[in-house]
Amino acid sequence: MAAETPLLCKTCGANAVSGGEYLLCTTHFCEMVEKKVRTHIADQNLxxxxxxxxxxxxxxxxxxxxxxxxxxxxxxxxxxxxxxxxxxxxxxxxxxxxxxxxxxxxxxxxxxxxxxxxxxxxxxxxxxxxxxxxxxxxxxxxxxxxxxxxxxxxxxxxxxxxxxxSLDDEAETAMMNILTANIDAIINTASPNSGKESLRIxxxxxxxxxxxxxxxxxxxxxxxxxxxPYAGPSLRAEVRQMFLNMESTYPNITGQFADNYNSLLSSIANVENPSGKSKKECNICGGPTSGDICRACILIDAKK
Ligand code: SF4
Ligand SMILES: [Zn+2]
Ligand SMILES: [Zn+2]
The missing domain is CATH 3.40.50.620 (HUPs)
Structure with missing residues (x-):
């Protein structure tokens, strides 16, 4: 049987650590990853x-x-x-x-x-x-x-x-928001930071x-x-599996969906929430909330 031809890095010719669309050696794969993150941080002023x-x-x-x-x-x-x-x-x-x-x-x-x-x-x-x-x-x-x-x-x-x-986390969250028709989450993610909460990057x-x-x-x-020990079946796990299944027939569908969802968010950045809920301060802890009391204070029965 003929020996398999080793995969070689498309940049330097050394042994590749990953095939498919990457075909890069350790050094060039890690450089590619770091550059992607650096470029994203610079482009978005993160x-x-x-x-x-x-x-x-x-x-x-x-x-x-x-x-x-x-x-x-x-x-x-x-x-x-x-x-x-x-x-x-x-x-x-x-x-x-x-x-x-x-x-x-x-x-x-x-x-x-x-x-x-x-x-x-x-x-x-x-x-x-x-x-x-x-x-x-x-x-x-x-x-x-x-x-x-x-x-x-x-x-x-x-x-x-x-x-x-990750990109996959973002796509899963987007799909979960759509599947559960979570309008609050969709509009809150799209709306500019109110200054009452930390800026997530x-x-x-x-x-x-x-x-x-x-x-x-x-x-x-x-x-x-x-x-x-508490991890169990969840909607997120189901959605993750759904994207994995689709990837085999439609490569990069997860990334495309995340991009499309982000474009949707940009186009509704200044839309008012139809439920009338806007970002406010929790009456108990002063943290961000869309109601009078934030979810954490409700769950731990916090008192003023
Ligand atoms: S979110 Fe659930 S699975 Fe994750 S650490 Fe907390 S209890 Fe465990
Ligand atoms: Zn290389
Ligand atoms: Zn609170």
Whole structure:
């Protein structure tokens, strides 16, 4: 049997680490990924000179790659400072490992790191808060995690929060908003920042999951962690599978859908929400909300 011809990098001729549309060696694949992120940041003015950016760091694949790439492109800016924020939900046999890894990554990159726990902020870990409430673990976890990230981001000088959302995450969220006819979410994402909440930036939203995972592996920063014990069937998981299925017949349909959705958002940027809900301040914590009291304060029965 004839030996297989090795795939060679289309830029330098060295052994390629990835075939298909990439066909690049380790060096050129990583350069391509970093350049995509740098160009996206510059085109969209996601980071400006002299800014202090909070970076949500869970210790998982996407947020670790985000912090790593941001730290690498810092020299392209004047005096930009990063602060990594990790939320400890107190989920046993799961969070300890990602928490330790988040700490290791931040130390290695020499980036200031803050760890804020559910216990110190809301008086209990996720399992204990769940005992008294009739709400799913992921709903409570997501709302309270966002609340902590928002509060911590606001405590630093320039309230900008970078998250590790990928192109696939963006497409999934868009599809979920459409499937559930979540007009509030669609219009709120499209409308300009009100100044009452931190500005969310997603530097990795030009990379698909494959690019992020391969970059993490090639840089030696990818770690396998056990799945959260609360993870289960979800609409997001179904939508992810749907995009994966479609990709085999319609390559790049996920990216095209995310682009089309972003164009839709730009075209409705100044549309008034038909439900009459606008961004306000929570009567209890002062955080952003579309009602009188924010979701986090409702879920933890916060009192004024
Ligand atoms: S799976 Fe659910 S409970 Fe577990 S970390 Fe994710 S959002 Fe939180
Ligand atoms: Zn090469
Ligand atoms: Zn509130």
């Amino acid at each position: 980071i400006l000179d002299n800014e202090h950016i909070a970076v949500a760091l869970s210790g998982g694949k996407d947020s670790t790659v985000l912090l790593y790439i941001l730290s690498k492109i810092l020299p392209y800016f004047e005096r930009v400072k990063l602060t990594a924020i990790t939320v400890d939900e107190g989920i046993p046999n799961y969070r300890e490992q990602t928490l330790a890894y988040a700490q290791e990554v931040a130390n290695f990159l020499n980036i200031e790191h803050r760890i804020i726990s559910f216990r110190e902020t809301f008086g209990g870990s996720l399992p204990s808060l769940l005992k008294k409430r009739n709400v799913s673990a992921c709903t409570l976890c997501g709302v309270l995690r966002r609340k902590i990230l928002e509060q911590e981001t606001f405590s630093i000088a320039v309230p900008k929060l970078a998250t590790g959302h 997603k530097p990795l939203s030009v990379l698909n999951e494959y690019e992020i995972a391969l970059y993490g592996i090639l840089k030696g920063i990818f770690r396998e962690f056990p799945e959260c």
